[in-house]
Amino acid sequence: MEKTWATRAARATLGIDLHLEPAAGPGLRRGLTDALREAVRSGRLLPGTRLPSSRSLAADLAIARNTVADAYADLVAEGWLTARQGSGTRVATGVVPVRQPETPAGTSAHRPAYDLRAGFPDVSAFPRTEWLRAARRALTTAPNEAFGYGDPRGRAELRTALAAYLARARGVRADPERIVICAGFAHGLSLLGRLLRDRGADTVAVESYGLDEHWQSLTAAGLRQVPLPFDELGTDTRELTQGSAAVLLTPSHQFPMGVPLHHDRRAAVVEWARRTGGLVLEDDYDGEFRYDRRPVGALQGLAPDEVVYLGTASKSLAPGLRLAWMVLPPAVARAVTAVKGGVDTCGALDQLTLAEFIASGAYDRHVRAARSRYRRRRDALVRALAERAPAIRVTGIAAGLHVVLRLPSGTQCRVIRAAAVRGLAVEGLVPRHRHPEAAVEAPDALVLGYGTPPDHAWSGALDILCAVLSDPAVTGVA
Amino acid sequence: MEKTWATRAARATLGIDLHLEPAAGPGLRRGLTDALREAVRSGRLLPGTRLPSSRSLAADLAIARNTVADAYADLVAEGWLTARQGSGTRVATGVVPVRQPETPAGTSAHRPAYDLRAGFPDVSAFPRTEWLRAARRALTTAPNEAFGYGDPRGRAELRTALAAYLARARGVRADPERIVICAGFAHGLSLLGRLLRDRGADTVAVESYGLDEHWQSLTAAGLRQVPLPFDELGTDTRELTQGSAAVLLTPSHQFPMGVPLHHDRRAAVVEWARRTGGLVLEDDYDGEFRYDRRPVGALQGLAPDEVVYLGTASKSLAPGLRLAWMVLPPAVARAVTAVKGGVDTCGALDQLTLAEFIASGAYDRHVRAARSRYRRRRDALVRALAERAPAIRVTGIAAGLHVVLRLPSGTQCRVIRAAAVRGLAVEGLVPRHRHPEAAVEAPDALVLGYGTPPDHAWSGALDILCAVLSDPAVTGVA
Numbered sequence: 001m002e003k004t005w006a007t008r009a010a011r012a013t014l015g016i017d018l019h020l021e022p023a024a025g026p027g028l029r030r031g032l033t034d035a036l037r038e039a040v041r042s043g044r045l046l047p048g049t050r051l052p053s054s055r056s057l058a059a060d061l062a063i064a065r066n067t068v069a070d071a072y073a074d075l076v077a078e079g080w081l082t083a084r085q086g087s088g089t090r091v092a093t094g095v096v097p098v099r100q101p102e103t104p105a106g107t108s109a110h111r112p113a114y115d116l117r118a119g120f121p122d123v124s125a126f127p128r129t130e131w132l133r134a135a136r137r138a139l140t141t142a143p144n145e146a147f148g149y150g151d152p153r154g155r156a157e158l159r160t161a162l163a164a165y166l167a168r169a170r171g172v173r174a175d176p177e178r179i180v181i182c183a184g185f186a187h188g189l190s191l192l193g194r195l196l197r198d199r200g201a202d203t204v205a206v207e208s209y210g211l212d213e214h215w216q217s218l219t220a221a222g223l224r225q226v227p228l229p230f231d232e233l234g235t236d237t238r239e240l241t242q243g244s245a246a247v248l249l250t251p252s253h254q255f256p257m258g259v260p261l262h263h264d265r266r267a268a269v270v271e272w273a274r275r276t277g278g279l280v281l282e283d284d285y286d287g288e289f290r291y292d293r294r295p296v297g298a299l300q301g302l303a304p305d306e307v308v309y310l311g312t313a314s315k316s317l318a319p320g321l322r323l324a325w326m327v328l329p330p331a332v333a334r335a336v337t338a339v340k341g342g343v344d345t346c347g348a349l350d351q352l353t354l355a356e357f358i359a360s361g362a363y364d365r366h367v368r369a370a371r372s373r374y375r376r377r378r379d380a381l382v383r384a385l386a387e388r389a390p391a392i393r394v395t396g397i398a399a400g401l402h403v404v405l406r407l408p409s410g411t412q413c414r415v416i417r418a419a420a421v422r423g424l425a426v427e428g429l430v431p432r433h434r435h436p437e438a439a440v441e442a443p444d445a446l447v448l449g450y451g452t453p454p455d456h457a458w459s460g461a462l463d464i465l466c467a468v469l470s471d472p473a474v475t476g477v478a
Numbered sequence: 479m480e481k482t483w484a485t486r487a488a489r490a491t492l493g494i495d496l497h498l499e500p501a502a503g504p505g506l507r508r509g510l511t512d513a514l515r516e517a518v519r520s521g522r523l524l525p526g527t528r529l530p531s532s533r534s535l536a537a538d539l540a541i542a543r544n545t546v547a548d549a550y551a552d553l554v555a556e557g558w559l560t561a562r563q564g565s566g567t568r569v570a571t572g573v574v575p576v577r578q579p580e581t582p583a584g585t586s587a588h589r590p591a592y593d594l595r596a597g598f599p600d601v602s603a604f605p606r607t608e609w610l611r612a613a614r615r616a617l618t619t620a621p622n623e624a625f626g627y628g629d630p631r632g633r634a635e636l637r638t639a640l641a642a643y644l645a646r647a648r649g650v651r652a653d654p655e656r657i658v659i660c661a662g663f664a665h666g667l668s669l670l671g672r673l674l675r676d677r678g679a680d681t682v683a684v685e686s687y688g689l690d691e692h693w694q695s696l697t698a699a700g701l702r703q704v705p706l707p708f709d710e711l712g713t714d715t716r717e718l719t720q721g722s723a724a725v726l727l728t729p730s731h732q733f734p735m736g737v738p739l740h741h742d743r744r745a746a747v748v749e750w751a752r753r754t755g756g757l758v759l760e761d762d763y764d765g766e767f768r769y770d771r772r773p774v775g776a777l778q779g780l781a782p783d784e785v786v787y788l789g790t791a792s793k794s795l796a797p798g799l800r801l802a803w804m805v806l807p808p809a810v811a812r813a814v815t816a817v818k819g820g821v822d823t824c825g826a827l828d829q830l831t832l833a834e835f836i837a838s839g840a841y842d843r844h845v846r847a848a849r850s851r852y853r854r855r856r857d858a859l860v861r862a863l864a865e866r867a868p869a870i871r872v873t874g875i876a877a878g879l880h881v882v883l884r885l886p887s888g889t890q891c892r893v894i895r896a897a898a899v900r901g902l903a904v905e906g907l908v909p910r911h912r913h914p915e916a917a918v919e920a921p922d923a924l925v926l927g928y929g930t931p932p933d934h935a936w937s938g939a940l941d942i943l944c945a946v947l948s949d950p951a952v953t954g955v956a
Contacts, residue, residue, distance in 0.1 A: 147797070148796070148798055320826035347824065
């Protein structure tokens with residue numbers, strides 16, 4: 001016996017959806033079409049199922065027969081239904097019902113209630129309205145060629161807007177010709193890693209403290225890493241040798257330790273680069289966020305022919321945009337463009353929208369607002385810890401979206417576990433932030449991101465953190 | 479002597495910009511701020527230049543002093559100007575004037591007036607209004623986590639919408655879990671190339687006719703190519719051997735020759751894959767566009783565990799979106815996701831917009847409208863050639879955005895040159911579309927893309943083409 005769809009079932013199957021739409025005039029045809037489409041898509045109407053005649057469904061739903069016939073015709077044209085003489089209207093056999101989208105990996109139900117891990121901005125503060133305004137303007141004014149295959153360096157409009165912005169905000173000596181847009185910092189670093197390897201490099205100097213993902217990206221490109229010493233003046237670039245083809249640095253705000261690179265050591269790295277022909281990779285991941293004094297200008301401003309400047313919208317706007325930029329010495333710009341090719345460029349509309357967002361001043365306004373919000377959070381964090389857990393030393397507070405909390409020796413695992421039990425995710429300095437081959441200490445410490453929670457969760461997260469750190473059973477201090 | 483900006487110059491420097499904005503109320507402060515920012519950005523006001531006092535500029539422009547003071551304060555806050563006690567207001571020294579954006583590479587002044595090269599849709603028909611509507615809805619309804627670091631496979635919303643669409647439109651057996659979003663077909667192919675190489679593969683079978691960029695991508699991944707024979711039934715997949723780890727095919731519409739793969743040969747490639755464990759890479763670049771009969775369903779529907787299906791928005795919407803998708807056998811899906819990592823994913827907002835665009839039916843409507851527009855162009859092309867250049871044989875007309883024109887032997891270069899002289903760009907079958915190691919013939923022929931020109935340029939392009947092909951001095955036939 002063939003599958004049929006009893007008219008009686010029409011109300012049940014379509015009822016809920018139809019009631020969502022006010023059943024009036026031309027909206028009704030659209031509402032019925034949408035409800036039927038959704039019933040097929042979700043599998044409530046299975047492939048091959050025969051639909052009632054338009055006459056009987058119209059009677060059952062108490063609407064005009066033409067409305068049903070029109071809706072059927074729309075869905076036949078779209079391929080959801082088939083209509084054949086003598087066989088009536090059926091759900092097309094090619095249709096495969098689709099489950100509802102599941103939670104993407106990494107955001108499962110096991111997600112902690114509170115999150116103070118570093119590396120994320122407050123994505124709930126993404127400026128949706130302003131971004132949409134910029135997108136509208138970008139879409140309206142884009143030349144037709146913007147929809148074609150583009151310049152592998154990225155859209156000229158964005159490179160031009162970034163050149164002006166980086167010059168005034170970060171002291172970068174930028175020329176749109178030497179900027180390459182990429183899909184996030186990690187993408188830029190992987191392009192540079194491939195380029196270095198293609199040139200025969202086998203070793204890159206890195207900082208003793210940093211981020212394991214970056215080291216893994218260099219390893220994946222076939223590059224061995226030599227960690228540089230680190231002390232209270234920052235990474236010791238005087239130890240750079242001829243043996244390294246490049247050095248990866250966070251000069252403005254060492255990640256995660258938080259100190260700026262001492263000026264003697266800025267001079268040393270430039271001198272090394274000029275003497276050996278080595279390349280400096282400057283990771284300016286959060287240059288916009290400095291609270292207590294003037295921002296430290298980018299190292300690139302000192303030596304634009306030796307330094308590759310890497311910036312990103314991931315901290316200032318949102319990682320989900322997958323937009324970052326490199327300002328490159330001229331010779332490197334050509335080579336990176338060749339490595340990148342036309343293969344993994346970014347969408348033109350997002351690029352045009354960001355260009356418009358920057359040129360209109362919306363980016364400045366957003367960064368300013370974010371800066372003062374993060375500053376308030378930092379102040380609250382420092383104050384709360386001073387009051388409730390005075391034995392915990394907080395370092396790296398002058399800038400960025402994170403601090404380092406020094407814990408009593410031997411307590412790091414206990415602190416992380418105790419926080420997790422209370423629904424708060426935090427991360428230790430070791431192992432992810434200390435290079436496995438580094439000779440530096442591996443203190444018990446947390447790398448704490450205060451940018452991560454949305455506003456409504458911030459004080460709850462801070463409360464739990466203070467409760468954990470002031471619990472003598474956890475940290476051994478009161 | 480220090481640089482100063484004479485008050486007299488204020489009118490000249492700002493005059494033009496200010497007159498663009500109606501000088502009224504709160505709009506005036508914004509207008510003055512914008513005009514000053516633009517003057518600094520464009521280099522009309524150089525770094526270090528001292529600005530007139532707010533009092534004197536206000537007098538000169540006949541506006542309130544507060545308006546000038548407010549505009550100065552805005553620009554100091556944005557970093558364009560600096561204000562110091564005793565030194566007045568100056569253009570910040572970090573500002574580097576920026577040239578206007580130049581024409582991006584490949585779209586220079588040497589661009590031909592008319593373009594009938596294959597591989598492009600008519601980008602002037604991009605549905606800007608509908609896309610903006612989808613973008614607005616996507617931005618409004620996106621969960622906050624969409625702005626964070628995402629699933630390396632791409633957004634679940636888009637994978638779900640594609641699974642439903644590909645099932646009904648292309649007969650693909652799709653499951654959102656096995657779909658991976660990538661930044662264009664070339665990106666997908668480069669990921670697959672790296673995956674195959676990582677698994678120890680060294681040889682991939684390809685079609686004798688195809689696209690040089692794809693072969694170069696495989697070569698870059700370290701993969702040698704073996705071209706398969708080609709005859710009137712399409713690519714001869716019966717010649718596939720154990721020696722190839724994969725085969726790259728265009729089964730629905732051979733590129734560029736235009737024939738669909740014969741059903742015996744579809745069966746042969748599936749049989750080969752099952753017997754040897756080889757992977758079939760199905761390039762379904764223009765599956766939406768078939769004019770004279772029902773579309774040929776995707777090969778993937780026959781063998782979802784052996785076939786990687788690759789589709790793209792580049793032909794159906796626009797290459798500038800950099801959005802494509804792969805439907806993968808489960809084991810391959812996990813491996814490709816690992817190769818892709820978090821490095822080169824696509825922007826979340828474009829993905830959400832496309833998901834909304836598909837789910838709302840706007841994609842179907844756009845494809846339908848494009849299909850009938852391209853069909854009219856194809857009909858006009860075939861008719862015009864039959865009338866004006868009857869000696870030219872047109873093949874591959876049943877589908878897609880291109881045809882192959884067979885030229886009299888020895889005339890290909892002359893035809894391309896004669897077209898170029900008249901401002902029309904066309905491309906030969908050889909060298910870009912025939913594998914250098916293929917044993918097949920290399921006929922004099924054009925691969926002609928009739929999707930490329932905007933509507934207003936289409937009849938002009940067709941006219942020149944017919945004039946060239948009917949010129950006895952060019953083709954030797956009247």
